[in-house]
Amino acid sequence: MIADLPIVNYLVIDGDEPYLQATVCDACEAAYLGSRIACARCGKRTFHHRRLPSKGTVGSFTIIHRAAPSIPTPFVSVLVDLEGGTAVKANLVGCPPDPEHVSLGMAVELTTFEAAADESGTRVVAFGFVPSDRGVTE
């Protein structure tokens, strides 16, 4: 059996389709990616989980051309404003890494891809975003 591990604990891959899960403050509704000990906005210590929408728009981006030798370049890093307001950072995939093809405000949606695998068959699953008009492929 092949075991899949999400690259971070706020990516949920054991359901019917992958999604991002926010840790939300019970008191003030501040939404976090990953777990928290206390809310950085209000200090309360209880949280619940919320499934985040898979669609959003590019609120900002950069195209990285120089990085550590083990990291393939160029790649596009995007800040995506998900429907409902939560922001998330990821790679934009399935899109040429140049300013002619990446634009502020473009509609994108969540996708997943294999980031790494070891000999035992364990695969690390990462998430990214693709332009919405291209469908979810990769």
Place this chain on the structure above:
Amino acid sequence: MRVNDPDSLWIIGVAMTSFGRYADRDAFDLGAVAALDAMLDADVTIADIEILVAGSVNQSRQYPAQRIQKLIGQTGIPAVNVLNACATGATAVRSVCQAIKAGEASIGLAVGCEQMGKMGMLGAASLGRERAPFEPRGHDGVVMPTEGLLGTGLMPGVFAQAGMRYAGLHDGVGFEQFAKVAQKNHAHSVLNPLAQYQKSFTLDEVMGAEMISYPNTLLMCCPTGDGAAATVVVSGERLRSMADDVQRRAVKISASVLTSDPWSPDGLVQPDVSTLTRNAAVMAYEQAGVSPHDLDLVELHDCFATAELIHYDNLGLCEPGGAGDFIDRGAPWRDGEVPVNVSGGLLSKGHPLGATGIANLFEVATHLRGEAGDRQIEGATVGMTHVLGLGSACSIHILERSAS
């Protein structure tokens, strides 16, 4: 003899080394040189100093304050080391100010020093990909390094994304406006003999340089380097007892502010470099009782060209949302409405992290004293310094020329 508020704070000596690469000196040698020059400038010696606060980022674990004491004089005074990202030097100055305001000292010395060599602008060569075993670690359950897989978290990318966030919210901001910032600072640097690079470039050259992290090209990213800066601060009461010439050249610290990140939605995914800067600016203007229109020059934290552009707005130098038009109309050039980074800024002057926050005080104080030579902003009476370290820490100082 002039009358001043006994509780006021004054810079009476300030100095910086040239920024660049010093293969034959360490960070503490550079800190010692800057400290000695600052004390010479203030007409005091180490025997007069009642507190020493020093900072470095890369050399912090070697305790620069004590290392510098061993080079300039071990007088047994309290010596403190501070570490606060790119706001380290400014935090050292602020700590001296706090000791004076608390009444523990009436004169103190702040030093920032750094040796970076050619460590690379990314400062993160070790952040490569790791392989198995894949196990979730930490509160985010991270299985493997995420740089380049879940976007970027390194400085060139963070500041590029901060700039592009602004471009998405406001009209008239794009690659060309960001590039114009770098064109301006490189042009300014030609007049500053202490700058690491003193070379002018055309806009085409800036935009055509190697792309590092769109929209920042190589000429829109600050270099790494070595250097130090230092300042001697006294209380108004202490200043009254000093020589007339020291009083005449004294520069008043009208505001000294330090902020960190308040909670903000954008801060969830990357450091929000704007909100804490805006908060610090509001506090600084109120403390000093001045408005942005009163500023004759500003030295702000242009670690990347994208950063400088958004700080025009964060510091209230331009109309809200108007940073693109501000650079397009030449407002921050040395002959413009509000000269910004006439030293050449971090982009050309260099950015030895711990030294930067005091080096910008040196620049503004030197203009207020009318001693900036070829690059003097004529008649400058009020100036602002701003530094921002990721994490984040923001420090703003407002300086005013002695009234005499």
